[in-house]
Amino acid sequence: QKEVEQDPGPLSVPEGAIVSLNCTYSNSAFQYFMWYRQYSRKGPELLMYTYSSGNKEDGRFTAQVDKSSKYISLFIRDSQPSDSATYLCAIGDGDMRFGAGTRLTVKP
Amino acid sequence: NAGVTQTPKFRVLKTGQSMTLLCAQDMNHEYMYWYRQDPGMGLRLIHYSVGEGTTAKGEVPDGYNVSRLKKQNFLLGLESAAPSQTSVYFCASSSAGGIYEQYFGPGTRLTVT
Numbered sequence: 373q374k375e376v377e378q379d380p381g382p383l384s385v386p387e388g389a390i391v392s393l394n395c396t397y398s399n400s401a402f403q404y405f406m407w408y409r410q411y412s413r414k415g416p417e418l419l420m421y422t423y424s425s426g427n428k429e430d431g432r433f434t435a436q437v438d439k440s441s442k443y444i445s446l447f448i449r450d451s452q453p454s455d456s457a458t459y460l461c462a463i464g465d466g467d468m469r470f471g472a473g474t475r476l477t478v479k480p
Numbered sequence: 481n482a483g484v485t486q487t488p489k490f491r492v493l494k495t496g497q498s499m500t501l502l503c504a505q506d507m508n509h510e511y512m513y514w515y516r517q518d519p520g521m522g523l524r525l526i527h528y529s530v531g532e533g534t535t536a537k538g539e540v541p542d543g544y545n546v547s548r549l550k551k552q553n554f555l556l557g558l559e560s561a562a563p564s565q566t567s568v569y570f571c572a573s574s575s576a577g578g579i580y581e582q583y584f585g586p587g588t589r590l591t592v593t
Contacts, residue, residue, distance in 0.1 A: 380520055404579045415484070415570055415584030416523070460522060468578040470515075472522035 375399060376463050378471025387480050391448040395461035395471045398442065405437050406462040407446045410473065416460055420446065451478045481506055484585035486571050492591045493561040501556040501588050503571030511574045512554040513538075513582065514546060516567040523570065529554055530577075561592045 378395045385391055393407075403424055408416035420435040422428045422444075428435045434447040444463065448455055455478050461471040487502045503512065514526040525538030527546040535546045543565060545557045554573075558565060568589050572582040 376522075378522070406581075413587070415572075415586050416582075417584070418581045421581070464578060466577055466579055467525075468582075470523040472520055 373398060376461065376469045376471045378461055379474055380472045382475040382477065384477045384479060385451055387451060387453060387478055389451050389478070391451050391455070391476060391478075393446040393448075393459050393461075393474050393476070395444050395463065396442055397444075397463045397469075399465070400439070400442060402442075402463050402465050404464055404466075404468065405435070405444050406468065407433075407435055408460045408462060408470075410458045410460060412457070419459070448476075451476075453478050453480050483507065484571055484573055484583050486569075486585040486588050488588060489586065490589045492593065493558075494593055495562060497561050498557070498559050499561065499590075500558075501569055501571075501590075503554045503556070503573075503585060504552055505554075505571075505573040505583070506552065507573060507575075507583065508551070509573035509575050509583070510551075511577060511580075512548065513572040513574075513578075514544070514554065514556045515570045515572065516540065516565075517570060517587075518567050526556065526569075561590075563592045566590060566592045 407420040409419045410416040432449045436445040458473040460473040462468040513528040515523040529548040532551040571585040574580045
């Protein structure tokens with residue numbers, strides 16, 4: 373079993389939809405949770421960063437951590453075609469483990 | 481600031497050939513990393529360095545060697561390339577450990593035939 377599991381998709385939604393991206397993890401000691409966004413043929417860029425449990429909001433993006441279920445989510449409200457990218461979760465306690473990435477396409 | 485740069489951007493090798501990938505960062509970061517990215521596998525850590533002159537193995541180190549002779553540069557070497565090493569290679573750097581934001585380069589697409 374991988375330490376971090378992420379549904380690779382692909383996920384296709386119409387513009388304006390609410391998108392939910394998810395990861396699960398196996399080690400309850402993990403305290404650091406990140407979401408990276410990767411555009412096609414580019415390197416990943418940090419999008420959201422949370423420590424421990426709870427929610428964090430940044431504009432149209434909300435990161436949610438449920439440590440009791442070992443489950444994290446990234447919500448995108450009012451999705452735009454410019455949000456089309458691969459989203460990778462990174463979870464760990466110092467050494468970060470990356471998920472496989474979910475490819476998202478937002479259609480105009 | 482250029483951030484993290486990688487050389488070359490593309491390369492095709494024959495099985496058994498060797499090559500070196502160069503990563504450079506101008507952010508004065510202590511930590512540097514080499515990852516490979518394959519479809520369905522995500523980013524897997526090959527080697528990393530916590531400072532000039534230090535290196536350590538990551539998740540998938542076999543077939544690769546690294547060196548960090550200067551703080552700003554991190555080299556990844558393939559001594560005898562194999563088709564299984566066909567991948568996209570990313571270099572990253574961070575100010576401290578992995579819990580801090582990692583800044584990634586644009587990647588090197590390597591094909592081994």
